[in-house]
Amino acid sequence: MMDNKMIVEGSLANYAEGGVVKGFQFLGRLPYYRGLGLSMVEDIAVEIDGETVAREDVRFSVRGKTYTLDEMETVYDDRWNFGEKATIIVLKDGGLAHGEHQVGMAVRYRVSYLPFVPTTRFTKTLALAA
Numbered sequence: 001m002m003d004n005k006m007i008v009e010g011s012l013a014n015y016a017e018g019g020v021v022k023g024f025q026f027l028g029r030l031p032y033y034r035g036l037g038l039s040m041v042e043d044i045a046v047e048i049d050g051e052t053v054a055r056e057d058v059r060f061s062v063r064g065k066t067y068t069l070d071e072m073e074t075v076y077d078d079r080w081n082f083g084e085k086a087t088i089i090v091l092k093d094g095g096l097a098h099g100e101h102q103v104g105m106a107v108r109y110r111v112s113y114l115p116f117v118p119t120t121r122f123t124k125t126l127a128l129a130a
Contacts, residue, residue: 006031006105008085012126014095021095027085028105031120035081038072040110046090047104059089100127
């Protein structure tokens, strides 16, 4: 239902640390109608132009705090709120070339009243501006 709102239009950019491009980033929203504690987000899978990104290369940043996906498993004092735009960072030397890219995102999360663990996926074409 909220899968088409997961990837924020116009948010694709290269990610730099200390002036060196270390990867790329985009904004993502939780595909659930309520916020969740970060420990309840089991995985955020990213694909770029059909290529799956390794889990260890994905970072999640919200309200000035950045976590690896493994670190998120034990974060009980922070949340991803409904509608909140989090920055999804992917480590990839040199980042992305300018132009259009297919960005895919899948979020797997636990909800106490569901007898299964849902995974919501969406892919969107985003342009990286020059």
